[in-house]
Amino acid sequence: MAQILIGTLVVLLLGGILLMERRCLGKMAIVQPLVLCGLAGIITGNPEIGIWLGVSLQLLSIGQSHYCNWALAAFIVSASLLVLWRFDISPTAASPASLVLLCGSILFSIMAELSTMQLRRPTKMPISAVPIWKSQSFEVFARFIHLRMLRAFAANSLLGLSGTLVTCLLVMGIHNRVYPSDTTITTMQMVIPAFGISMTLGTLSQKRHTIYATGGLLLCFAIMVTQ
Amino acid sequence: MNIITTRDLLKVSLRLLFIQTAWSLSSMQSEGIVYCISPALKKLFPEEKRLKRILKHYHAPINTHPFLVSLLAGAAIRLEEEGRSTKTILAYLRTTMGPLAALGDPFFQAATAFASVLAGLITLIAGILPGIVTLLVVFNTIHLFLRVYGIFVGYKMGEQSFAYIGKKINATKTLFLRAATGLLSGLFIGGIVYRYGVPQHNWWILPVVGLVSLALATLLNLKRAVWTYVLPLFLLGSLILEVFI
Numbered sequence: 001m002a003q004i005l006i007g008t009l010v011v012l013l014l015g016g017i018l019l020m021e022r023r024c025l026g027k028m029a030i031v032q033p034l035v036l037c038g039l040a041g042i043i044t045g046n047p048e049i050g051i052w053l054g055v056s057l058q059l060l061s062i063g064q065s066h067y068c069n070w071a072l073a074a075f076i077v078s079a080s081l082l083v084l085w086r087f088d089i090s091p092t093a094a095s096p097a098s099l100v101l102l103c104g105s106i107l108f109s110i111m112a113e114l115s116t117m118q119l120r121r122p123t124k125m126p127i128s129a130v131p132i133w134k135s136q137s138f139e140v141f142a143r144f145i146h147l148r149m150l151r152a153f154a155a156n157s158l159l160g161l162s163g164t165l166v167t168c169l170l171v172m173g174i175h176n177r178v179y180p181s182d183t184t185i186t187t188m189q190m191v192i193p194a195f196g197i198s199m200t201l202g203t204l205s206q207k208r209h210t211i212y213a214t215g216g217l218l219l220c221f222a223i224m225v226t227q
Numbered sequence: 228m229n230i231i232t233t234r235d236l237l238k239v240s241l242r243l244l245f246i247q248t249a250w251s252l253s254s255m256q257s258e259g260i261v262y263c264i265s266p267a268l269k270k271l272f273p274e275e276k277r278l279k280r281i282l283k284h285y286h287a288p289i290n291t292h293p294f295l296v297s298l299l300a301g302a303a304i305r306l307e308e309e310g311r312s313t314k315t316i317l318a319y320l321r322t323t324m325g326p327l328a329a330l331g332d333p334f335f336q337a338a339t340a341f342a343s344v345l346a347g348l349i350t351l352i353a354g355i356l357p358g359i360v361t362l363l364v365v366f367n368t369i370h371l372f373l374r375v376y377g378i379f380v381g382y383k384m385g386e387q388s389f390a391y392i393g394k395k396i397n398a399t400k401t402l403f404l405r406a407a408t409g410l411l412s413g414l415f416i417g418g419i420v421y422r423y424g425v426p427q428h429n430w431w432i433l434p435v436v437g438l439v440s441l442a443l444a445t446l447l448n449l450k451r452a453v454w455t456y457v458l459p460l461f462l463l464g465s466l467i468l469e470v471f472i
Contacts, residue, residue, distance in 0.1 A: 023247050027293065029340075029366045034347055038355040047355050055351070058344060060458060068458075096466060103462040110459065130253050133286055138265045138278060145249050145262045152248065188465055193419065195461055200412055212406050216413020 007086065008161065011079050015160020016153040022071035023152075033057035033074035040078035044085040052093035052189065053077055056102060059196025068106060069113040076105035076163040083168050089175055094188035096178040097171045102192070104167035112159055231267055231304060231382065238266050239304070240378045243297050255290035260300060267304045281307065284316040291324040292331025294370045295392070299323060301381020302388050309385070323389050334396050338404035339369050345411035349418060 022031050029035065034054040041050015057077060061070035080101055084091070091097035132144050246259035261282065272278050284307070291299055299320060306316050347362025373396075381388045 023250075027247075028371075029343070029363055032344065032347075032362060034344070034351075034362055035359050038359045042355055051351060051355055051358075054355075055348060058348065062341060062344060099462060099466040103459065103466055106462065107459050130251075132258060133254075133282070138261070138269065138282075141258055141262045141265065144258060145245070148249050149245070184468065188468075190419075192462075192465065197412075197416060197419070199458075212409030212413065216410040216415075216417065219410075219414065219417070 003086075007083065011083075011161050011164055012157040015075055015079070015164075016157035018075055019071055019156035019160055020149070020152050022069075031071035031074055033061055033070065033077070036074045036078040037081070040081040044081055044090065046081075046085075046090050049081070049091055049093055049098060052193075053081070053098060053101065056192045056196050057105075059193060059200050060106070062196075062200045067110055067113055069109040069116075072112055072159060072163060073105040073109040075160050076108060076167050077101050079160065079164040080105070080167045080171065083164060084171060087172070089171065091171070092185070094185045094192065096174050096180060099188070099192075100170050100174055101167060104170045105163065108163045108166060112163070230271055230308060233379075235267050235270060236301065236304075236378050236382055237375075239264055239300060240297055240375050242266070243300060243374065243378070246296055247293050253288070255288045256293075256296060257285050257287065257289045260289055260296070260303070261285050264300050264304055268307060271304075271307055283313050285320075287317055287321060289320050289324055291327045292335065294335055294374055295327045295331045295377060295396075297374050297377035298327065298381040298388055298392055301378040301383075302385050303381075305382050305385040319386060326393075327389065330393060330396050333398075334401045334404070335370060338401050338408065339366060341408040342404050342411060343369075345408055345415055349411060349415050352418060 018031050018036070021028065034057075037054030037057060038047075038050045041047045041054070044050070057070070057074055061068075061073075081091075084097075089097065091101065132140055242263040246256055246263055249258040249262065250256060251258070268278065268281055272281060284303070289299075302323070303316060303320065306319060343362050343366035346365050347358045350361040351358035377392065380391060384391055
């Protein structure tokens with residue numbers, strides 16, 4: 001019971017701080033999927049799943065779809081990996097558990113982002129009507145900023161915790177109940193990153209970038225052939 | 228003699244890391260800018276009555292790229308120190324914020340971020356930690372340098388600072404970064420093929436998968452909002468495939 005409480009507090013704290021990093025706290029790429037999933041993989045002693053999940057999620061997020069909170073998805077995946085590791089569940093790359101991790105985190109993040117966009121609907125209030133400007137005091141601005149940070153921390157903590165909880169429950173529900181063949185798993189190991197590459201190429205599909213990408217590919221093959 | 232010291236500017240630049248905390252649709256970054264430059268303003272204008280009048284200079288929606296707002300902040304501090312009028316300061320902020328954002332968006336969002344992510348992905352060949360470190364170092368070196376350097380440039384050059392930074396972050400450099408991103412993505416795809424190997428008996432799989440990926444990419448680029456549905460559907464489809472095969 002104590003372990004569960006400590007784990008919940010850790011997820012709440014880390015979720016609040018890391019998800020704030022996405023917009024407010026410096027924006028230093030710490031919540032990039034590759035970073036969070038990679039670190040989770042190292043901590044759980046299973047770097048392969050960390051790489052596979054990190055690379056897949058990173059490639060999918062390069063698509064820059066603004067309807068998904070990719071930082072939240074990355075946090076949910078990495079926190080879920082850690083939580084599942086405590087319950088002796090270690091998913092392998094492209095296994096049903098890892099696909100549920102990807103699916104669950106992305107769907108939750110899309111819903112979270114769409115709900116946030118709805119809640120933050122534009123108010124017609126002009127700046128002259130905003131109460132803080134009537135105070136004419138710099139201290140009020142400081143208090144305002146600090147309150148905003150606290151609110152963002154609380155909201156992000158709850159989002160991170162609920163997403164992790166939902167995803168972990170889904171993974172535990174499917175764990176040891178589904179056994180796909182090795183061929184299917186090997187295929188999925190390539191297909192998911194390939195889909196991510198499509199999304200990456202999608203953002204670069206201007207003629208000149210496709211030419212540069214082809215140039216890079218040919219350079220790579222030239223290096224492979226000469227080795 | 229300048230009243231504002233390097234330490235004051237560093238204090239402001241540290242606060243500027245949190246400027247997006249207070250973003251709102253009514254005033255955008257205005258409250259954040261006031262919060263960030265208030266240490267410098269309090270040093271320039273110790274009298275409270277004067278400080279209250281200064282607030283009028285920022286009583287308008289101000290919004291620009293968060294990585295380049297330090298330039299605006301530094302220039303604003305310089306204009307305040309020179310005792311410029313409300314009209315001059317507001318006019319400078321309002322006319323510079325748009326072009327500054329236009330400089331920053333393609334350079335950071337569409338070029339630097341992509342290039343650093345792909346550099347990190349390629350470095351994964353050497354291990355997870357090198358990949359993570361590469362991504363963090365490449366991305367953060369560029370934007371942190373500009374965020375801190377920007378405040379000093381803005382303070383030193385005042386109204387001329389935008390012209391100066393426009394020469395440093397120009398379209399040519401952005402194009403170069405995007406070209407590098409294209410090249411890196413090709414190298415990355417080559418690395419994936421090297422890692423998984425070309426199928427010896429069914430060699431046609433590789434060009435077919437390549438063509439399908441390109442076709443899908445072109446289709447997806449037509450309307451990006453479609454990705455919101457395609458992506459989860461694709462993952463759900465993969466999961467269902469694994470359950471039934």
